[in-house]
Amino acid sequence: MKTITGGVCAPKGFMAGGIRCGIKQGLQKNDLALIYSKEFCSAAAVFTENKVKAASVLVSQENIANGKLRAVIANSGNANACTGKHGMDAARRMAHLIADELSIAPSEAVVASTGVIGVPLPIEAIEKNISALKASLRSDEAGHTAALEAIMTTDTRKKDIAVEVEIDGKIVRIGAMAKGSGMIHPNMATMLCFITTDAAITPSALDCALRYAVNHSFNRLTVDGDTSTNDMAVIMANGEAENNPVIGYQGSGIKNRGYEIFCRALEHVCVELTRMMARDGEGATKLITVTVSGAQSEEKAVLLAKSAASSSLVKTACFGADANWGRVLCAMGYSGADFDPSKVSVGFRSSAGEIQVCSEGQTVNFSEERAKEILSREEIEILIGLSEGNYKVSVWSCDLSYDYIKINGDYRS
Amino acid sequence: MKTITGGVCAPKGFMAGGIRCGIKQGLQKNDLALIYSKEFCSAAAVFTENKVKAASVLVSQENIANGKLRAVIANSGNANACTGKHGMDAARRMAHLIADELSIAPSEAVVASTGVIGVPLPIEAIEKNISALKASLRSDEAGHTAALEAIMTTDTRKKDIAVEVEIDGKIVRIGAMAKGSGMIHPNMATMLCFITTDAAITPSALDCALRYAVNHSFNRLTVDGDTSTNDMAVIMANGEAENNPVIGYQGSGIKNRGYEIFCRALEHVCVELTRMMARDGEGATKLITVTVSGAQSEEKAVLLAKSAASSSLVKTACFGADANWGRVLCAMGYSGADFDPSKVSVGFRSSAGEIQVCSEGQTVNFSEERAKEILSREEIEILIGLSEGNYKVSVWSCDLSYDYIKINGDYRS
Numbered sequence: 001m002k003t004i005t006g007g008v009c010a011p012k013g014f015m016a017g018g019i020r021c022g023i024k025q026g027l028q029k030n031d032l033a034l035i036y037s038k039e040f041c042s043a044a045a046v047f048t049e050n051k052v053k054a055a056s057v058l059v060s061q062e063n064i065a066n067g068k069l070r071a072v073i074a075n076s077g078n079a080n081a082c083t084g085k086h087g088m089d090a091a092r093r094m095a096h097l098i099a100d101e102l103s104i105a106p107s108e109a110v111v112a113s114t115g116v117i118g119v120p121l122p123i124e125a126i127e128k129n130i131s132a133l134k135a136s137l138r139s140d141e142a143g144h145t146a147a148l149e150a151i152m153t154t155d156t157r158k159k160d161i162a163v164e165v166e167i168d169g170k171i172v173r174i175g176a177m178a179k180g181s182g183m184i185h186p187n188m189a190t191m192l193c194f195i196t197t198d199a200a201i202t203p204s205a206l207d208c209a210l211r212y213a214v215n216h217s218f219n220r221l222t223v224d225g226d227t228s229t230n231d232m233a234v235i236m237a238n239g240e241a242e243n244n245p246v247i248g249y250q251g252s253g254i255k256n257r258g259y260e261i262f263c264r265a266l267e268h269v270c271v272e273l274t275r276m277m278a279r280d281g282e283g284a285t286k287l288i289t290v291t292v293s294g295a296q297s298e299e300k301a302v303l304l305a306k307s308a309a310s311s312s313l314v315k316t317a318c319f320g321a322d323a324n325w326g327r328v329l330c331a332m333g334y335s336g337a338d339f340d341p342s343k344v345s346v347g348f349r350s351s352a353g354e355i356q357v358c359s360e361g362q363t364v365n366f367s368e369e370r371a372k373e374i375l376s377r378e379e380i381e382i383l384i385g386l387s388e389g390n391y392k393v394s395v396w397s398c399d400l401s402y403d404y405i406k407i408n409g410d411y412r413s
Numbered sequence: 414m415k416t417i418t419g420g421v422c423a424p425k426g427f428m429a430g431g432i433r434c435g436i437k438q439g440l441q442k443n444d445l446a447l448i449y450s451k452e453f454c455s456a457a458a459v460f461t462e463n464k465v466k467a468a469s470v471l472v473s474q475e476n477i478a479n480g481k482l483r484a485v486i487a488n489s490g491n492a493n494a495c496t497g498k499h500g501m502d503a504a505r506r507m508a509h510l511i512a513d514e515l516s517i518a519p520s521e522a523v524v525a526s527t528g529v530i531g532v533p534l535p536i537e538a539i540e541k542n543i544s545a546l547k548a549s550l551r552s553d554e555a556g557h558t559a560a561l562e563a564i565m566t567t568d569t570r571k572k573d574i575a576v577e578v579e580i581d582g583k584i585v586r587i588g589a590m591a592k593g594s595g596m597i598h599p600n601m602a603t604m605l606c607f608i609t610t611d612a613a614i615t616p617s618a619l620d621c622a623l624r625y626a627v628n629h630s631f632n633r634l635t636v637d638g639d640t641s642t643n644d645m646a647v648i649m650a651n652g653e654a655e656n657n658p659v660i661g662y663q664g665s666g667i668k669n670r671g672y673e674i675f676c677r678a679l680e681h682v683c684v685e686l687t688r689m690m691a692r693d694g695e696g697a698t699k700l701i702t703v704t705v706s707g708a709q710s711e712e713k714a715v716l717l718a719k720s721a722a723s724s725s726l727v728k729t730a731c732f733g734a735d736a737n738w739g740r741v742l743c744a745m746g747y748s749g750a751d752f753d754p755s756k757v758s759v760g761f762r763s764s765a766g767e768i769q770v771c772s773e774g775q776t777v778n779f780s781e782e783r784a785k786e787i788l789s790r791e792e793i794e795i796l797i798g799l800s801e802g803n804y805k806v807s808v809w810s811c812d813l814s815y816d817y818i819k820i821n822g823d824y825r826s
Contacts, residue, residue: 049747050743050746051745051747051748051750051751051752051754052742052743052745052774053746081739081742082739082742082754082771082774082776083775083776084755084773084774117737117738117740117743118738118742118771118775118776119776228743229739229742229746316818324529324530325531326492326495326529326530326531326642327530329495329530329531329642330465330494330641332465333464333465333466333642334462334463334464335464338464341465341495342497361495361497362496362531363495363531363532363533402815402818402819405729405732405815406815
């Protein structure tokens with residue numbers, strides 16, 4: 001697997017662009033993005049599980065039902081959620097406008113929105129600028145970047161990646177962009193992720209590979225415990241790499257070698273985006289990886305790791321570089337998972353080294369200064385051992401800092 | 414029902430005291446508390462549901478098994494949790510030390526601890542000062558206050574209340590103290606609550622009344638989502654009011670009029686303490702009450718209200734006095750409760766007035782300035798209407814401020 005440049009434009013046959021249409025008020029930033037494939041694509045998507053779904057989610061669920069897509073249109077600055085019939089009409093209109101402009105069917109377009117909830121989407125701003133949006137399409141990295149900038153809200157860093165792998169002697173590329181910083185929590189929250197690939201792959205294999213990758217990445221990310229109304233991860237595959245079609249179902253014997261390669265590459269793409277999102281959690285100063293090992297099952301390991309990773313007290317302790325492992329055990333204790341506290345070990349790791357702070361559920365003699373040194377780095381790992389089995393799982397989070405309050409205390413103004 | 418002074422010493426026959434024994438380092442504050450009844454008491458208690466339980470919780474569960482108590486000994490500055498066999502020995506020793514001093518059985522003493530997790534409890538400090546602790550006992554409000562001060566950690570306000578009611582022509586008193594600010598979450602977290610009453614009441618009625626009161630108060634409180642290893646609420650009843658014994662089981666027809674009066678009074682005591690704890694949440698600037706009405710069931714109403722009350726985004730919006738009702742709907746959406754978003758109404762209320770901001774799941778025209786004025790008060794209420802049924806429930810929370818990070822980023826130093 002090789003990391004390459006180009007983002008969503010790295011795979012053959014994809015174009016992207018972004019412009020400013022004026023939805024984001026008072027900011028001279030892009031707020032309308034487009035990703036487009038000249039050829040027909042197989043597509044798969046995963047959407048928010050929030051009971052309150054944005055209009056864009058409802059319309060996109062309809063449009064992707066047949067597994068075919070050619071375009072993604074996305075705006076930032078307005079979530080178009082809790083906006084009733086007007087919101088549904090506006091989301092459908094977005095799909096129609098871009099479909100007309102690109103001469104595709106409206107059902108071939110996914111619609112995504114992110115921003116403030118409950119404010120009517122100013123669809124006229126999109127209508128007025130729809131030709132300019134099409135005109136912004138480019139097949140190089142500049143197109144990718146313009147689109148990526150147009151989906152960012154409180155994000156402080158760009159989140160994108162592209163990789164290439166070889167399948168049956170053919171180069172297959174996967175490119176991706178994501179936005180999301182606050183409100184990211186299992187499962188899938190205020191996160192938009194658009195993935196392109198030139199792999200030839202059956203629709204069911206694409207769907208299985210996406211769900212597998214999302215479960216092992218975005219669904220193991222927690223920033224502030226809130227899950228949003230607008231999340232989606234979408235993948236489009238146009239087959240232009242001309243590999244033998246990738247075939248497979250997760251967990252079954254029916255898969256070819258291409259599926260394994262593709263799946264691993266897609267998981268890598270999603271995990272890297274997940275780590276970028278955790279690092280860019282609102283106000284975050286640190287990327288926290290919580291790794292639970294020695295678990296009886298994957299489910300239990302995930303439950304325990306997420307509980308520790310979500311705890312406000314663990315997150316503030318990490319912010320303060322305080323080796324307060326008692327908070328880790330306490331968070332495990334209210335996770336709902338059954339485990340033996342007297343067998344638990346806890347350690348901390350970073351580029352500065354590794355230290356064990358708890359063994360068999362009790363403190364061990366350790367140097368507080370050494371622990372503080374390790375926890376002061378920008379990427380830290382909390383290592384939890386259960387001594388019950390062989391399952392090992394990582395989840396990602398970030399610390400909770402003053403700036404989280406600053407960003408969210410007055411987000412709308 | 415009349416509010417009276419005296420705290421846990423208000424009911425006849427109870428004494429309390431508190432001293433400094435040196436467990437809290439570097440602070441000239443009380444850290445060892447005692448509550449004592451000269452007569453035998455019926456007793457009931459509710460403990461943390463955290464899988465990781467402090468030694469004090471495990472020992473107290475043993476001691477209260479027979480429903481009899483005469484004393485509570487509590488320390489702050491050390492949680493005696495995750496401390497293994499040494500911790501269990503220390504908790505048992507605390508019970509023995511105070512039992513010897515008071516000439517009661519060790520099983521008649523409840524042991525409580527609060528403070529940092531994972532550090533061995535310096536039991537020698539308690540041993541050395543156990544006579545002084547007994548000597549500090551007083552039957553007036555000063556004794557109550559000395560004990561209350563000794564259980565406070567990051568609390569910035571004292572939490573206590575006493576009431577009197579009339580049962581069968583006799584005056585019956587209930588007095589209570591509580592500590593807790595951070596880590597308070599359903600169910601029952603880093604919260605200590607000690608309640609005394611001179612009511613004559615059967616052990617089973619006392620147990621039912623306590624569980625009912627706790628479910629309608631402390632278990633509807635959320636500060637930071639963490640639940641602790643050390644929580645307990647304990648009530649002792651010595652019968653000195655000489656009322657006809659209170660008899661009753663919650664939810665059954667078998668109860669006398671005294672039960673209803675006692676139950677309502679105990680619920681009031683616990684709700685008032687809950688509101689004090691919410692207002693004193695770590696770094697909190699506001700008390701938030703979330704009231705869900707029009708629900709199909711009490712369970713659903715609680716689930717929805719707690720989800721909104723726990724959301725970091727809702728809490729920071731309240732801190733910023735930002736009428737961001739979309740975050741309220743979003744939090745309801747991921748609560749797991751089934752409801753129709755298109756029927757939801759949201760409003761805000763405080764001493765400055767009331768304003769509706771969402772109707773039928775959509776925004777209504779409202780004045781942002783007026784909403785900000787209402788949300789700027791120290792006590793605010795989020796009103797959620799479901800239009801599905803007749804159940805109405807309130808839960809309590811507080812906002813999330815810069816000071817939460819400050820307090821918890823370096824709690825141990």
